[in-house]
Amino acid sequence: MGHIxxxxxxxxxxxxxxxxxxxxxxxxxxxxxxxxxxxxxxxGSGKSTLLHILGALDKPDKGTxxxxxxxxxxxxxxxxxxxxxxxxxxxxxxYHLLDELNVLENVxxxxxxxxxxxxxxxxxxxxxxKAISLLERMGLNDRLxxxxxxxxxxxxxxxxxxxxLINGPRLLLADEPTGNLDSKTGHGILEVLNELNxxxxxxxxxxxxxxIARQAGRVxxxxxxxxxx
Amino acid sequence: MIGLKLSWRxxxxxxxxxxxxISVALCVFIVVVVMSVMNGLVNEFKEKNHRFxxxxxxxxxxxxxxxxxxxxxxxxxxxxxxxxxSETVQGVGLMTRPGSSWNVGIDYIGLDPVRHSQVTHxxxxxxxxxxxxxRAFQPSYAPEMDGCILGIDLILYRRPDTGQYDSPDRPWxxxxxxxxxxxxxxxxxxxAGLDMVSTKTFYYSDHSHSGLVKPDGRTIYLPLExxxxxxxxxAPLVRxxxxxxxxxxxxxxxxxxxxxxxxxxxxVQSCKDKPYAEMLDDxxxxxxxxxxxxxxxxxxxxxxxxxxxxxxLGIVTVFIIFxxxxxxxxxxxxxxxxxxxxxxPASRVAAIFLxxxxxxxxxxxAIGMTAGCLFLWKINAMENWLYxxxxxxxxxxxxxxxxxxxxxxxxxxxxxxxxAAVAACLLGASVPxxxxxxxxxxxxxxxxxx
Ligand SMILES: Nc1ncnc2c1ncn2[C@@H]1O[C@H](COP(=O)(O)OP(=O)(O)OP(=O)(O)O)[C@@H](O)[C@H]1O
Ligand SMILES: [Mg+2]
Numbered sequence: 176m177g178h179i180x181x182x183x184x185x186x187x188x189x190x191x192x193x194x195x196x197x198x199x200x201x202x203x204x205x206x207x208x209x210x211x212x213x214x215x216x217x218x219g220s221g222k223s224t225l226l227h228i229l230g231a232l233d234k235p236d237k238g239t240x241x242x243x244x245x246x247x248x249x250x251x252x253x254x255x256x257x258x259x260x261x262x263x264x265x266x267x268x269x270y271h272l273l274d275e276l277n278v279l280e281n282v283x284x285x286x287x288x289x290x291x292x293x294x295x296x297x298x299x300x301x302x303x304x305k306a307i308s309l310l311e312r313m314g315l316n317d318r319l320x321x322x323x324x325x326x327x328x329x330x331x332x333x334x335x336x337x338x339x340l341i342n343g344p345r346l347l348l349a350d351e352p353t354g355n356l357d358s359k360t361g362h363g364i365l366e367v368l369n370e371l372n373x374x375x376x377x378x379x380x381x382x383x384x385x386x387i388a389r390q391a392g393r394v395x396x397x398x399x400x401x402x403x404x
Numbered sequence: 405m406i407g408l409k410l411s412w413r414x415x416x417x418x419x420x421x422x423x424x425x426i427s428v429a430l431c432v433f434i435v436v437v438v439m440s441v442m443n444g445l446v447n448e449f450k451e452k453n454h455r456f457x458x459x460x461x462x463x464x465x466x467x468x469x470x471x472x473x474x475x476x477x478x479x480x481x482x483x484x485x486x487x488x489x490s491e492t493v494q495g496v497g498l499m500t501r502p503g504s505s506w507n508v509g510i511d512y513i514g515l516d517p518v519r520h521s522q523v524t525h526x527x528x529x530x531x532x533x534x535x536x537x538x539r540a541f542q543p544s545y546a547p548e549m550d551g552c553i554l555g556i557d558l559i560l561y562r563r564p565d566t567g568q569y570d571s572p573d574r575p576w577x578x579x580x581x582x583x584x585x586x587x588x589x590x591x592x593x594x595x596a597g598l599d600m601v602s603t604k605t606f607y608y609s610d611h612s613h614s615g616l617v618k619p620d621g622r623t624i625y626l627p628l629e630x631x632x633x634x635x636x637x638x639a640p641l642v643r644x645x646x647x648x649x650x651x652x653x654x655x656x657x658x659x660x661x662x663x664x665x666x667x668x669x670x671x672v673q674s675c676k677d678k679p680y681a682e683m684l685d686d687x688x689x690x691x692x693x694x695x696x697x698x699x700x701x702x703x704x705x706x707x708x709x710x711x712x713x714x715x716x717l718g719i720v721t722v723f724i725i726f727x728x729x730x731x732x733x734x735x736x737x738x739x740x741x742x743x744x745x746x747x748x749p750a751s752r753v754a755a756i757f758l759x760x761x762x763x764x765x766x767x768x769x770a771i772g773m774t775a776g777c778l779f780l781w782k783i784n785a786m787e788n789w790l791y792x793x794x795x796x797x798x799x800x801x802x803x804x805x806x807x808x809x810x811x812x813x814x815x816x817x818x819x820x821x822x823x824a825a826v827a828a829c830l831l832g833a834s835v836p837x838x839x840x841x842x843x844x845x846x847x848x849x850x851x852x853x854x
Contacts, residue, residue, distance in 0.1 A: 232745055233846045253749060260747025271742040271849065275413035285746045287406035295406070338746075 178241075179345060179377055180206040180229060185238035187224055198224050200400035202238070206346070206379060211372040213388050214381045216397035222381040223350050225397065229379065230263045230348045231255045243345065260289050264339030266349040270331040272323035272338075279319040282306040282337045289342055302341070309337040313367065329360035336367060340376075347371070349380040353387065365390070407752055410743075411759030414732070421760070424728040424829075425768040431721045432772025432825050435714050437779055439817055444810025446707050452615045453696040455525035458490070458648030460661045461695040462668065465686045467495060468591045469635070469643035472678065476671045477647060483667070485660055487650045488522035490515060493628060494645040495635035497584035499558075502605060510558070511623045512582060514631020517541065517553075523650040529612040531556070531571060541627050543607040545577045551609025552580060553625035559611050565791065567801025569613070581605045582624065586636025589643070589680045594636040602634045616699070641680055657691050665689045718828060725761070725832030733757060733836045740840050741848025750841040757837035758830060765829030769822045777818075780811040 182204050188197040198221035206212055214222050227233040229240065231247050240247040242262065250258060264285075272281045286302040287295055310316055313333035323331055332352055339347055349368065353361030365387060372378050372392075380391070388394050396404045415421050464470045473491050480489045493514035500507040517537040521527035527537040530553065532544070541551035556562075560569040583603045586594040593600055606626065614620055626634070637643035651660040672684045693700060733740070743753055779786075787809060790796050799809055840848075 227846050233844070256744075256747045256749050258747075259745065265745055267742075267849070271738060273410075273739055273742070275410065275417050275739075280409075284406065284743070288743075288746055288748045288752075292407075 177208065178205045179208045179210075179243055180379075181241045182229060183239050185225070185228060185235045185240070187221070187228060187233075187235050198400060199228075199235070202397075202400070202402055204395060204402050206377060208345075208377050209372070209375055210393055211369070211378045211391055212380070212393040212395055213391035214379065214395045214397055215383060215385070215388050218383065220397045221400060222383075222397055226348050226350050226379065226381050230265060230346070231259050232265070260285060261342055262345045264336075264342070264344040264347045266332070266335050266339050266347065266352045268351040268354040270323070270328075270335045270355075272331055272334060274322060274324055277320050277322055278310065278315060278326070278334050279303075279306060281323060281334060282310060282341055284338060285342045306337065306341055309340055310334070313337050327360075328356050329363055332356065332364050333367060336364070336371075340371070345377060347376055347378045349378065351381055351383070353382070353384070361387075407756045408759055410756045411763055414736070414756070414760050415763045418732055418735075420728055420732060421764055424725060424764045425771065427721065427724045427728075428765060428768025428825055428829060429772035429775065431717055432769050432821060433776045433779070435717065435821050436773060436776030436813075436818065437783075438710065439714070439821070440776075440780055440811060440813055441783070441809060442707055442710055443814065443817065444812050446703050448810050449703055450693075450700055453700055454692050455528075456614050456616060456619060457692050457695055458523040459651045459657050459692055460649040460664050461690045461692060462647040462649070462664070463688055463690060463695060464643075464645050464683075465688065466591065467635070467645075468587050468589055468683065469493065469637045469645045470683050470687045471589070471641045471643050471680055472671070472675050472684070473644040473647055474642070476668070479667060479671065480647075480649060480664070483663070485652050485655045485663055487652045488519065489650075490519040490523040490648045491628070491644045492520070492646045492648065493631040493635055493637050493643075495584050495631065497582045497634065499624060500581045500583070502579050502581055508558075509622070510582070511618075512584070512626050512631055512634065513623060514626045514628040514635075516628050517625075520648070523648045526612070529614045531611045531613065532575060533610050540610050543577070543609040544574055546607055549607045550604070550627060550630060552582075552606035553610045553612050554580070554608060555620045555623040556611045556613040557621040558624065559608065562801075564801070565797070567807055575608050575610060578608045579605050580608065580624065582626070582634060584634045586634065588636060589641055589683060594639075602636070604630060604634060606630075618699075643683075657693075661689060661691050718824060721825070722828045722832045725764070725829050726835065728764075729757065729761060729833040730836045732760075733840045737840065737843070737848050740843065741845045741850075744841075744843075744845035745849065754834075754837045754841035757833055757840065761829045761833030761837070762826065765826035768829070769825040772825070773818065773822060777813060780813060783811050784808050 182202060185199050185202040186197070187199040188195050202225060214225065216222050224233070228235050235248060238248065242258070245258070247255070247258065273284070276284065283302060283306050286298070290298055307316070307319070310319060313336060315330060315333055315337070318326060318330065323334065326334065352368070353364050356364065368378055368380070382388060394404070395402055477489050477491060480486050495512055497510055497512050498507055499510045515526070517526065517540040521537045527534050530537065530540055533540040540553055543549055543551045556569060560571055562569050581603060583601050585600065586602050588594040612619065612625060629638070632638040632642070649660070649664060651657070668689050675681045675684060740753055744750070787798050790798065801807070
């Protein structure tokens with residue numbers, strides 16, 4: 176299969192006062208459709224930074240990122256917003272669900288943002304059905320009206336995965352999705368991700384758990400700001 | 405859609421938003437109540453002043469008066485923009501009660517009650533002759549005698565608590581003697597020796613209640629010709645103190661006064677060669693506002709001051725709202741990061757919090773307005789209750805010359821206050837909202853939740 180994502184010569188550094196911290200120094204990597212790749216590396220090695228850049232949440236200082244032929248590094252902010260909304264699903268370590276919305280509404284959020292006020296009225300029914308079936312797949316069919324703070328950690332993360340999938344993204348990015356969970360619950364989340372991958376979902380995940388890394392199809396090791404394997 | 409939903413949810417979920425609503429409501433309440441009462445007092449006061457004089461007043465600046473008024477009045481009465489004209493003679497004097505040692509300094513105004521009532525609301529201020537000003541100077545108990553109309557506080561007792569006067573059904577027989585120094589056209593005493601002072605006794609025929617402190621408290625109205633004799637304006641040259649003019653319907657005060665000024669210039673020119681023509685130089689043609697400036701001015705200044713104070717209150721409100729939003733958005737930074745990571749453009753993110761501010765503003769304004777209107781509606785009842793139970797009068801009736809606290813609500817004022825309150829909320833929220841919306845999503849997500 177062809178490359179879905181190709182990054183070349185990615186540099187990123189942070190400046191704080193007089194000090195400059197170079198985190199990424201020429202990352203080269205690519206991802207094929209259907210991959211389940213895992214980024215590992217020491218804490219502070221820049222895994223999250225790289226994931227954010229690949230998901231168009233952040234911009235590299237230097238380098239090119241091509242997503243299915245589109246150059247992310249050349250896009251305007253407006254186009255990047257649209258790109259993230261349509262093509263990328265994020266799963267974060269701390270779930271980041273909105274307490275003001277219930278589980279179903281949290282899952283619908285990306286679709287509502289995509290549709291805009293007028294479009295939403297037209298597609299509401301379809302999207303809602305899709306959200307409900309996603310939540311069913313995540314085993315949350317009886318928690319739709321609940322607020323996120325009424326859910327357990329694992330349930331929250333599964334709701335967050337449903338939210339990441341609602342717009343049918345080409346790429347799912349997960350930053351230590353099990354980092355905040357006990358190993359058994361974490362295992363459940365991994366099973367969900369594995370299942371999604373088997374259905375064709377391309378996944379790029381950050382972890383520093385070696386056991387998880389061993390199960391993955393592909394391991395990308397980040398060290399000293401570069402990919403070493 | 406989602407923006408509005410989030411605005412509303414943030415509003416419901418943040419207890420601090422209740423504080424914001426309360427602060428907006430309180431400010432709106434105070435502004436509405438005080439502005440309405442103050443506006444009411446000022447308008448009522450201006451209205452009373454306008455009713456006391458004509459739309460235009462031609463006034464001598466000296467107690468000696470000015471000559472040749474009759475010709476000018478005839479000329480004015482031919483003008484289509486003039487409705488009615490009335491001249492007066494004014495002077496200062498001493499008032500005594502025959503057979504008593506009591507005396508008091510007064511202003512006397514000589515006028516024709518019928519003509520003066522066509523120009524001003526004079527007839528309506530009368531206690532017994534509102535419908536028959538032509539008989540205002542005929543004492544009912546001695547119709548053949550010369551009557552006088554006393555300022556109401558010179559004759560009747562006003563109850564300090566209710567502000568009402570103890571007024572009998574008809575004037576009772578009593579007399580007042582007025583003494584005055586007649587002045588010659590040069591401003592000197594008209595007569596010498598024992599005859600230096602003019603004195604005449606008048607019979608109480610009516611009283612006048614204008615609602616203005618000075619006319620009600622120290623003015624006595626006399627028949628025009630009697631006043632002329634008292635003041636010395638009868639000879640050797642007939643003089644007057646003022647000419648009051650009421651304009652025809654639809655003529656603006658400014659327009660009318662401009663025309664009178666032109667006519668007056670011509671009149672002064674035509675009198676140039678007559679004796680004492682120089683007395684006309686000290687005569688001014690004024691609008692009613694200019695003529696009553698001395699009284700209206702301080703009130704307007706107070707109003708301006710109050711408006712300024714409310715402006716400061718407005719700034720405080722904006723600042724409170726600003727702080728509230730700063731805190732709320734500080735609490736919500738990670739949410740904002742998330743929403744942006746899901747692809748919402750910065751403008752829509754800012755709109756969420758501006759929507760939130762608009763909700764706070766609208767609800768706060770609605771509560772403040774409702775409370776303010778209710779308060780105004782019941783303000784007199786509440787003030788009376790305070791007086792009945794604790795003997796406390798918030799507004800002294802005698803000082804403010806009012807029967808009731810004015811509580812008319814003016815829609816333009818209410819609309820301005822409401823618009824300003826909502827605008828203040830949006831202004832207070834705009835800085836933190838825009839700042840939050842422009843934040844990079846990665847940064848916002850890294851912020852630890854407060
Ligand atoms: N906004 C920032 N400003 C300054 N330095 C930053 C910023 N974000 C990250 N860094 C620094 O960049 C380096 C890489 O951070 P990053 O979060 O990518 O590491 P990581 O590999 O994800 O670590 P962990 O495994 O602990 O999550 C760290 O040393 C971090 O301190
Ligand atoms: Mg990380």
